[in-house]
Amino acid sequence: MIFKKINSVKNAYKSPLLIKGLYDYCTTLNPDNEIIYKDVFRYNYREFKKRVQRFANMLSNLGIEGGETIAVMDYDSHRYLESYFAIPMTGNVLHMINWRLSAEQIHYTINHAEDLVIIAHSDFLPILEKFAGNMPSLKYLIICKDDDTKVSSEILDIYGEYEELMAESSDEYEFEDFDEDAVATTFYTTGTTGDPKGVYFTHRQLVLHTYNTAASFGFSGSVACRINSNDVYLPLTPMFHVHAWGFPYVATTFSLKQIYPGKFNLNGFIDIFTKEKPTFSHCVPTILQMILESNETKNIDFNGWKVIIGGASLTKKLAKSALEKNIDIMSGYGMSETCPIITLTHIDPKYKNSDIDQQSEMRIRTGTPVLFTTVKIINEQGKPVQNNDIEQGEIIIRAPWLTQGYYKDEKRAMELWHEGYLHTGDVATINSNNSINITDRIKDIIKSGGEWISSVQLENIITSHESVAETAVIGIPDEKWSEKPCACIVLKPGMTLSHDELKNYLKQYTETGILSKWAIPQNIKFVSEIPKTSVGKLDKKLIRNQFVESL
């Protein structure tokens, strides 16, 4: 491929894509808007900048000159937001510790990332104390807290307290420009097996992700939730979770009013929601469900609150109950490996005023790819599936903001990236409007007689039978069909169900084409309990092994 390049004149400046550019802009549009932490802290963007500069000097005072990994282990707070900027902007890497992991896994990630500094909320000190003497890279443990309680440890050296160290540091710091491909952030993702895997993102990637999110929510007229700089932002996702989906960077750049709620609890949420009137949030489905199902939120007016759901699929039931409360709800899709935003649900303008049932159908879809992402859904032959919302395939992607590997783990990185595409491991269909819909994980899909059967869809249908409490559908090896679908079923107390009765029940779905006739489970086991993973998901690997052994 031939193209033309022209050298820059000597004094010209190329302006690298650095987080500093986002930071610089945050006092441009609404510098008087506030960043709020519970009822503990509130300050405007001018003060935010001073705090970020203090943070940078706090690191300088430790003798840190860049290139180090600095971990944060905190709830959603103004401190965390400060670290999103100060750590990368001083040339360091922000390690966002997932405090929901097991202690063993947290320990692994601290050592694997080679954290030089850990800034941890005092709540997490007991966890860190377990690793005392076994964190070879750690030199400085800084504790942060929300009140005046004295924090101390008998077995860990605490270097200082965050607010005290901040107060000792100057609030004047000149951030320098450097290579936009410098790593800015890292965090760890866990699968069902093996050690956590470290993903990492550069300044350039985070800037492009920020631009893309602003353009997607601001300029795409059909995106389900339209957001702009007059909105008020309340995250309900932990900030260690894939950059809180990138929204803290967007919200800060365009100086939105932001509210950081600390450790999530329902009463705290109600207080904040009523007092500060957030207009948009994002969370996993269980958090929204908890909010909507609570008796204490019955009288709250949620009208116009925009909520983006990710992390797990949004069910139609939850979407409907949100829409009934006039919550503007939608789905987004991404992974730890993808920064994360890859798709967002859009509403065809002609359905803008359709009923709640139709609206919820559209809003629970995985969504339409955002600009600059190449999303392909490929079948077993590596060919794109038809845009008929029926044929299933694996989602493979390209985008300017995907992790370019797993840190110090080439083997698994080579499994993630294949022929220039990131393989998501998610199975989906696509419709004629370029809207995709995830049906299953590729390791759980049942490949039978040349067709792909979604275990998730089959589970949903079996569970809709009045006698069934819970089910797990798996594929087990079959000589003739490659795999055959099998089901473990927990019946409701006092209920009965025969294999033939179930087959009969499923017939209505095969006859209407919702299920393929190959999807009727060949073997069924009625059990009292279904194995789950530590985070409550069906442990299909174990279920499959137990099922095969029992045959």
Place this chain on the structure above:
Amino acid sequence: MIFKKINSVKNAYKSPLLIKGLYDYCTTLNPDNEIIYKDVFRYNYREFKKRVQRFANMLSNLGIEGGETIAVMDYDSHRYLESYFAIPMTGNVLHMINWRLSAEQIHYTINHAEDLVIIAHSDFLPILEKFAGNMPSLKYLIICKDDDTKVSSEILDIYGEYEELMAESSDEYEFEDFDEDAVATTFYTTGTTGDPKGVYFTHRQLVLHTYNTAASFGFSGSVACRINSNDVYLPLTPMFHVHAWGFPYVATTFSLKQIYPGKFNLNGFIDIFTKEKPTFSHCVPTILQMILESNETKNIDFNGWKVIIGGASLTKKLAKSALEKNIDIMSGYGMSETCPIITLTHIDPKYKNSDIDQQSEMRIRTGTPVLFTTVKIINEQGKPVQNNDIEQGEIIIRAPWLTQGYYKDEKRAMELWHEGYLHTGDVATINSNNSINITDRIKDIIKSGGEWISSVQLENIITSHESVAETAVIGIPDEKWSEKPCACIVLKPGMTLSHDELKNYLKQYTETGILSKWAIPQNIKFVSEIPKTSVGKLDKKLIRNQFVESL
């Protein structure tokens, strides 16, 4: 500066920022939206892609493999839009010929840019014929036209007609990825002296400019005109003029309905406006003035039409008459060297419902810098001016989308870029809301007694005197004050004015602080005519020379 980089795993893909990424997306959101050319052509985005692929094959069929410069000399058309994509996406450079230049200058730019192909509207053939035998780089002249008239030339070889060549080319083409720093576009800018200067922009720069425009108009809640993908776009700026301010790329990426009006004329505009109902446009002030002052537009309902004014400053009078017709009007600022968008006018939310007078004050300001631009206003000592909207300084900038030189002209490029900042040559003030306001060109500002006096402001005030028809204010060298303000004045027929009367008149402005007392012109010449440049601007260089000679 120390930072950390991690190598990508072998199969990972970085996704360069190429115009191809914008193109790929254009069938995602609203693929059925139409691109319309007068009443001659209309097609949807799927067909647009086919046409761009035909265009690419048309170039391949000429044996062009990339790295060449291909010029377009056309009115605003679907063809021009196709060239915005097909030419850069095949690794070539799109030279946008400014057909408003003198024939001599057009000739200069064709040879300086080394155009291998020129695609020209048949209207421009007579101009090109003047250069016959004197365009050494030119191999292929392709003519485009809007009707069936036969076009021929006795002195120029015409290789073919655009639509015929398109029809002969396949509509299947696989665009490749390549270096995002490849040059995508070039065009020429003229000053008052010297040859036209070639600016050039890379794929990366145009992609970032597109993202930035979408985010600015979509996500900034305070920008005066909010635009999104449901808008209908009608450009009223020639497409050779700084990428039509970047809007064709934005509109195409997000698949807006677009209307290209061909050669501007009022009746054509009225037809299109009435029939296709555009919701946003951009133009220079004179075009809007022509539209609003015409008797023929008296009955048109302009309610809600969004118009971005650039190229020359928007006067309060024009802003008011637009607002009176419920046109959502605003200013944007940029230059040929800046891709172009640098600032946009914003409205403080608390003034959202203020009266037309206040609204127009805000909307005529040069505006607030967009994201990732560093805009500094520096005084003669190189220090930033105060944010008091009084102190004046030169605007110097950084942004990721600035020309990195002038093509084959290092000397003038070194004058443009100085210590890593692009020096705009524009003088401005800035207020406490980060909104800047241009007062003059630096070569016209009068530096007297350590103060900067805006020649433009002084001209506006002198012209407000009932006896004055026109004036030009210049600074001429002065031993004591460095420069002293002087004025050439053309009086209205039958009117008289003495120097003392003028001084007295200006006193009210110095007493209220609007003018500095140093601004009272020391010398005045009453003349019958004031020298102008070819584009009708005051020729201050000549005026200054004549003034000095006459002293």
